[in-house]
Amino acid sequence: MDGRTDSSWLGAPLEQLPTPALILDRATLRGNAERMRERCRALGLRLRPHVKTHKTLEGADLATGGTRRGIVVSTLAEARFFAAGGFDDILYAFPVPRWRLAECWELAQRLQEFQVLLDSPQGLELLLQNPVPGGKRWLVWLKLDCGNGRAGIRPTDPEALALARAIALGSPELVTLVGVYAHCGNTYGCRDIPAIQAIARDTTAAVLEFVAAHPVPEMSQLTEVHPGNYLFYDLQQSQLGSCRPEEVAIRVLTRVIGHYRHRGQLLLDCGWAALSLHGGQRGPEGCAAVEGHPRLRLVGLTQEHGQVEAEDGELDFERFPVGSTLALIPFHACATAAMHPVYFVHAEGRVVELWHPVRGW
């Protein structure tokens, strides 16, 4: 980071930033946050933003509209970080781990609302054996697997009903059922919007069918959605049709560091260390698009270098002088963000905020 402290970049023009740099457009971030809140209001759903894409206090503050209440985290490191940052009503979206129960137990004591997932009777037994002191209760979501095939109990499994009943009615003074949780991760395999809608519809139907088959009032309706990626969006979401291209707030700023005319290539100072290899199943060109230059293709990615060619082989080197910057639109924002210790938020071409994500587990 240029030997300067991060904060010394506040006010700097983007072109002066040391590259590669993760940059976020503030207006786009704000628009994405506002649109999602509006959409949820219109649907009568509570929005509980997932923070795993950005992992920053600033991003979660924006997503919660400043309330700092009601988020989803994917790791205990995130849970502690956001709790320490003044957030509450935190759902740890992971089947509660016996070997880290002490940490969950501390968070359950410390926060007004710390919620966990359950998908097994063993998990419930664990909570019942380790009550939260001070008149507090374990707050539990039953994790259903509605076709995603990762964690969760299948709603058609007879044990699912038994577990829901046990959670809801077993020892309400110790464990309270907050809701039923499902994740449509299988939509990432979809090629178009109707396919995504079909999965969302199937998931909703499966959850509602399960809830209808079961009498406890806590499970009466779909009440919350937990989107995560929407604050940044990315090339993948834009290709899936989840967002418009102009709603993608994230870029990796990179510089042209060399001209290699004999092979028709520009060399960039952005490799997989700044971008990740997500999207690269069929080669590096899937990992990012070059903003404003649809004919440029990323054809190579090593740790700290990227190689760019023109689609038709006709690269106009004079348009891309050594030292000039390009903005890469990454395929998968969660993966790209994980590579950066700081994000530069900009408005009108200048750095206006620095966001620092939490790491680790």
Add this chain to the structure above:
Amino acid sequence: MDGRTDSSWLGAPLEQLPTPALILDRATLRGNAERMRERCRALGLRLRPHVKTHKTLEGADLATGGTRRGIVVSTLAEARFFAAGGFDDILYAFPVPRWRLAECWELAQRLQEFQVLLDSPQGLELLLQNPVPGGKRWLVWLKLDCGNGRAGIRPTDPEALALARAIALGSPELVTLVGVYAHCGNTYGCRDIPAIQAIARDTTAAVLEFVAAHPVPEMSQLTEVHPGNYLFYDLQQSQLGSCRPEEVAIRVLTRVIGHYRHRGQLLLDCGWAALSLHGGQRGPEGCAAVEGHPRLRLVGLTQEHGQVEAEDGELDFERFPVGSTLALIPFHACATAAMHPVYFVHAEGRVVELWHPVRGW
């Protein structure tokens, strides 16, 4: 990290570590460092270890045999980190960037030896126009492209000789030619040892031919090698035949967090956030092997979850209780290490050191 400070894990048995965790076997690390030093001694070559895989003071101390002299770095963040950590004789293996010249200039002043790469007359001109004060000189390696096709000037290009001559003979009081640099990154595309040896042989021949065609004494022989990955090694290097399986020092420790018998799967608490997606071109199973269980296959990787199946569908769930640990051998150590804020070094089953890598640029 379990809410505890990292150092509180010193002495802890590996099985108690919060997972996922990057673990390194100390005896294997030491063996790898010693063997590479021995090999270089036998070949009469100086070993200048590349630190980009581990990015830690401790790893570089081990690789330099405690001298803390003579390393290669890939970013200026690394250069500053190692300079502050007492290292000197640092080669910044990147064509010297005009827009970050001030940082290079500071390092050139601060260190006894700070070396940079050049592959263009413009780069040389830049250094000549910005002399290092105090009687010091810019120390320069000419970067050749011997078939790798990334940075560098081709040795057969007439401009290469002209540039070498200009560096070596132009203004020796300002800029000194230290050597000629080539990187056989193209060996990663090789399927067997003879193919790798052929590329190494071609690269060596190209460099020596170039050097022989040019009269300056500084370029009289191949003098240094700059390996990077060998301290950790990984599944890829083991598959390429660059190391024996028992020489791979790196693992990601993970826990079984669920049994999904209806689909014959274990769920792990290690996703791409702890492993990267490197090696996954043909699916997640390329990203890591499960140590000691050759029939287990990684069939799914999301941000924080991994899914494992048995090759023949016959998974013995009793062997892998929920909460038990597995060790994953990652495909690409550089990429996996980049995902972790701390590495746990172990000996005889206990944590004996904690290494903290530098990040960013």
